[in-house]
Amino acid sequence: MVKSQPKGTVRGTLSPASIAASALKLGDQEGPEAMAIRRIAAQLGCDPMALYRHFANRVALLDAVADLALADLALPDDHDPWEDRLRSLLTETRRAALAHPGIAPHIAARPPLGPHGLRIGRVLIEALRQAGLDDRQTVAASQVLIAYLSSAIAMAVATQGRRDDRWSEAAQAVRDSSEHRLPADAMPAVGSVDQFSFGLDLLIDGLRARVRDRPR
Amino acid sequence: MVKSQPKGTVRGTLSPASIAASALKLGDQEGPEAMAIRRIAAQLGCDPMALYRHFANRVALLDAVADLALADLALPDDHDPWEDRLRSLLTETRRAALAHPGIAPHIAARPPLGPHGLRIGRVLIEALRQAGLDDRQTVAASQVLIAYLSSAIAMAVATQGRRDDRWSEAAQAVRDSSEHRLPADAMPAVGSVDQFSFGLDLLIDGLRARVRDRPR
DNA sequence: ACCTGAACACCGTTCAAGT
DNA sequence: ACCTGAACACCGTTCAAGT
Numbered sequence: 001m002v003k004s005q006p007k008g009t010v011r012g013t014l015s016p017a018s019i020a021a022s023a024l025k026l027g028d029q030e031g032p033e034a035m036a037i038r039r040i041a042a043q044l045g046c047d048p049m050a051l052y053r054h055f056a057n058r059v060a061l062l063d064a065v066a067d068l069a070l071a072d073l074a075l076p077d078d079h080d081p082w083e084d085r086l087r088s089l090l091t092e093t094r095r096a097a098l099a100h101p102g103i104a105p106h107i108a109a110r111p112p113l114g115p116h117g118l119r120i121g122r123v124l125i126e127a128l129r130q131a132g133l134d135d136r137q138t139v140a141a142s143q144v145l146i147a148y149l150s151s152a153i154a155m156a157v158a159t160q161g162r163r164d165d166r167w168s169e170a171a172q173a174v175r176d177s178s179e180h181r182l183p184a185d186a187m188p189a190v191g192s193v194d195q196f197s198f199g200l201d202l203l204i205d206g207l208r209a210r211v212r213d214r215p216r
Numbered sequence: 217m218v219k220s221q222p223k224g225t226v227r228g229t230l231s232p233a234s235i236a237a238s239a240l241k242l243g244d245q246e247g248p249e250a251m252a253i254r255r256i257a258a259q260l261g262c263d264p265m266a267l268y269r270h271f272a273n274r275v276a277l278l279d280a281v282a283d284l285a286l287a288d289l290a291l292p293d294d295h296d297p298w299e300d301r302l303r304s305l306l307t308e309t310r311r312a313a314l315a316h317p318g319i320a321p322h323i324a325a326r327p328p329l330g331p332h333g334l335r336i337g338r339v340l341i342e343a344l345r346q347a348g349l350d351d352r353q354t355v356a357a358s359q360v361l362i363a364y365l366s367s368a369i370a371m372a373v374a375t376q377g378r379r380d381d382r383w384s385e386a387a388q389a390v391r392d393s394s395e396h397r398l399p400a401d402a403m404p405a406v407g408s409v410d411q412f413s414f415g416l417d418l419l420i421d422g423l424r425a426r427v428r429d430r431p432r
Numbered sequence: 433a434c435c436t437g438a439a440c441a442c443c444g445t446t447c448a449a450g451t
Numbered sequence: 452a453c454c455t456g457a458a459c460a461c462c463g464t465t466c467a468a469g470t
Contacts, residue, residue: 037444047455049445058444109370111386118389125391137414139403143387144364144415147371151363154325170327171359173334175341187355198353199360202422209421253463263436265464274463 027102067114243318283330
């Protein structure tokens with residue numbers, strides 16, 4: 001009596017939120033290559049073109065998925081020192097992005113500007129302002145931190161991913177090419193949280209030096 | 217008498233070097249979307265499959281193009297202080313990458329490991345060693361600097377490129393979301409060399425603090 | 433043995449044709 | 452007016468058929 005597969009939307013009416021949630025789950029399970037219009041539609045049981053009623057194009061859809069991935073994030077305590085807040089905010093954002101391997105490359109390539117991304121940006125700016133930076137330094141520093149975070153996410157994705165581990169290859173090549181023959185072990189692994197923290201501490205130290213120069 | 221277009225390789229025999237050089241020029245003129253096997257072959261006047269005799273796949277071909285883009289690069293003077301050498305090496309690498317907009321996104325996404333990329337890596341390691349860092353710090357710092365450079369290139373490409381300027385949008389959104397209503401002008405532009413230098417100086421200051429802590 | 437190009441298995445998106 | 456899905460204009464790559 002029933003057709004083998006009902007046409008149209010199998011699971012309720014579509015909405016931007018329901019599409020993004022479905023795509024996020026699909027990416028978690030099958031990786032970045034599953035983030036194709038046709039595959040997202042297949043998982044929803046709808047026509048690929050139905051998605052274009054809710055998003056202007058594929059990139060806009062992925063932007064929504066990327067922002068959704070940054071929803072589960074513990075924001076730092078307002079009373080902590082600014083260094084701690086920066087460290088925890090960026091480490092948490094990195095963790096949240098990497099928890100969703102299907103969309104993490106997109107997050108690394110394009111900063112999400114949905115509500116969750118903007119919330120992170122707001123906390124970032126607040127921490128930098130309260131560190132004592134002026135307007136110009138605050139904006140410039142926020143861009144530097146976002147740039148570093150983006151690369152860190154990209155490196156971690158490549159490292160944990162398939163045999164495409166270009167960053168580890170690069171680290172190895174750089175070690176080998178040194179006349180000092182640097183040892184391979186006892187080094188923080190490419191894409192590791194230790195490696196990430198090392199660079200983050202460098203940046204925070206640099207910011208601290210600027211605050212010290214012009215106090216108040 | 218002559219056919220309208222001779223078949224086969226129009227301009228001499230193919231080689232990895234001649235293919236990469238042709239693709240680099242094509243990308244310079246027509247942008248990253250021209251970096252397709254079919255379009256590179258069309259410019260060479262050969263069958264797309266002919267390229268697979270010289271490269272395992274498209275990514276390997278683009279890696280060769282990326283390394284070639286880093287050929288024209290003034291390396292820093294060995295006698296300069298390590299801070300100056302780091303600054304000039306990374307600034308020059310950024311400049312060289314952005315001089316080739318067709319392949320710059322690929323450079324940002326995958327560190328070139330050909331002869332030119334490795335040469336840059338060697339100079340980078342040497343500068344860090346002579347700054348007084350230990351082995352672990354040297355490798356970790358080199359990864360941080362490469363990560364920052366990669367993002368800086370990606371941001372500059374997006375900014376100078378089409379209407380895909382996500383990074384400027386992000387900076388604007390971050391400014392707007394601040395309760396302090398930061399002014400938009402008199403800020404270093406996203407992807408600008410000033411913005412790049414600001415972050416580079418932060419990292420160098422952070423490194424300097426580590427050298428000071430354990431001198432020698 | 434080498435080389436070619438037709439074919440495969442995909443893409444994102446347009447648009448005409450159906451309801 | 453809305454929605455569908457066939458079709459378009461591409462991809463990278465495989466592979467069988469030609470020389």
